[in-house]
Amino acid sequence: MSAPRLFVYGSLRRDAPGSRHELLGEGAEFLGRGRVRGRLLDLGAYPGLVAAVTQDEWVRGELHAIRGRRALARLDAYEDYDPRRPERSLFLRRETNVALDSGEVVSAWVYIYAGAVALGRRIASGDYLDSRYPAR
Template sequence: MNLFVYGTLRSTYGNPMAHLLRQHARLLGHGWVPGRLFNLGWYPGATYEPDSSHRVWGDVFQIVDESILTQLDDYEGIKHHPDDEYARREVPVHMADEAVSCQMYVFLKVDGHQTLIESGNFLER
């Protein structure tokens, strides 16, 4: 299973959850999805919008030990409740000349009050 990450779980971050991901996954490379990236303070939220002209840039990891998904879901606040900020969804991620199927934490609470990160890259905010 592959996971696309675009914020605090990216390969260059040093927080404990990013470190856990690197321990239990293999970085396959970088890619993008059509959608918008929002600055939510110390972390971002990204939408997946197949027809969007905006791109969200991130890293693709191949998960070696899927048991870490529970911890990652907890980190992202997923409780399978209508008030959840994120949901983990399957999306196609563009890498070089191919689309790779990945799980992605999709931001659900876009209401027009978030600040768009124009570059689509949380590392360049």
């Protein structure tokens, strides 16, 4: 069985200051940079991916292969996602298509924000690092 793939766009990215990338686990493998269709919100302490409103909205991030039996459960806890009670979750883990910078399109898990969209400020570039750390 192949390792599940996860698209990350915020604090789980390798290049995010204060990154929590270690939560992906020791066996995680970086597969490339890419984008997913959606709108990115700055929610203060973290970003949230929501459905795109227009066709040209994309969210930038990284694709990783996740290894280890407990890796997804650990990430679900970090993202406040409970698969048994999704209606009480802050984020939902869903499959989506990732367009890699290499041109390849693959399926991967992504965490989608399930809270109040009005609480966030749109990040027009779709890249969380552009909005949080413009001097990088």
